[in-house]
Amino acid sequence: MTTGATVWLTGLPSAGKTTIAYELAGRLREEGHLVEVLDGDEIREFISAGLGFSREDRHTNVQRIGFLADLLARNGVKALVPVIAPYADSRDAVRKRHEASGTAYLEVHVATPVEVCSERDVKGLYAKQAAGELTGLTGVDDPYEAPQSPDLRIESQNQTVQESAASVYALLSERGLV
Ligand SMILES: Nc1ncnc2c1ncn2[C@@H]1O[C@H](COP(=O)(O)OS(=O)(=O)O)[C@@H](OP(=O)(O)O)[C@H]1O
Numbered sequence: 001m002t003t004g005a006t007v008w009l010t011g012l013p014s015a016g017k018t019t020i021a022y023e024l025a026g027r028l029r030e031e032g033h034l035v036e037v038l039d040g041d042e043i044r045e046f047i048s049a050g051l052g053f054s055r056e057d058r059h060t061n062v063q064r065i066g067f068l069a070d071l072l073a074r075n076g077v078k079a080l081v082p083v084i085a086p087y088a089d090s091r092d093a094v095r096k097r098h099e100a101s102g103t104a105y106l107e108v109h110v111a112t113p114v115e116v117c118s119e120r121d122v123k124g125l126y127a128k129q130a131a132g133e134l135t136g137l138t139g140v141d142d143p144y145e146a147p148q149s150p151d152l153r154i155e156s157q158n159q160t161v162q163e164s165a166a167s168v169y170a171l172l173s174e175r176g177l178v
């Protein structure tokens with residue numbers, strides 16, 4: 001039986017959350033761990049279909065994902081969650097849910113600066129915002145409350161994807177979770 005845990009990767013769009021989550025998932029699976037990636041985009045297609053990007057909807061989205069992650073993690077799965085989760089109180093509520101069920105919860109801040117994110121612009125959102133075709137983009141014209149004391153902070157602009165994923169793996173190892 002492997003030890004479950006939730007690893008929440010919070011950060012701006014294009015920070016590297018999804019890329020790191022899938023890189024880490026591959027490594028963990030190779031080692032025989034049970035792993036699920038709860039990708040924000042996928043969740044928004046189904047479980048959070050109909051939710052937008054208001055503060056209230058983002059909070060609801062994050063609580064739903066937190067519920068699922070806790071459910072998986074307390075049953076031995078490594079739940080990797082690359083979801084922006086811009087509000088500190090939403091993230092705190094998820095942490096508390098895990099504490100209440102005695103499940104390991106790690107918060108990783110993928111702290112790529114907005115200038116780097118907007119250059120990467122994987123989904124073209126920064127360009128759309130700049131062109132006036134989108135408002136309420138996290139980190140540009142919508143809030144992102146950076147974690148004050150995350151379990152790990154990643155400066156992805158100074159690392160390869162493999163190095164970033166390895167730093168999360170090292171955290172799991174330090175905590176006795178792999
Ligand atoms: N206005 C606005 N602000 C931020 N992000 C936006 C927005 N509109 C669409 N998107 C895209 O939605 C993807 C999923 O967001 P999340 O569910 O992770 O966001 S949240 O935690 O509910 O705030 C998120 O995915 P990532 O790029 O992987 O972070 C964005 O690409």
Ligand SMILES: Nc1ncnc2c1ncn2[C@@H]1O[C@H](COP(=O)(O)OP(=O)(O)O)[C@@H](O)[C@H]1O
Pocket residue numbers: 011012013014015016017018019020082120122155156157159160161162164
């Ligand atoms: N160290 C790194 N970690 C993660 N992504 C990186 C890193 N260096 C460069 N990148 C690139 O940055 C982009 C991040 O995109 P993505 O993972 O979709 O971001 P997010 O899920 O945060 O929106 C990818 O094109 C990825 O290859």
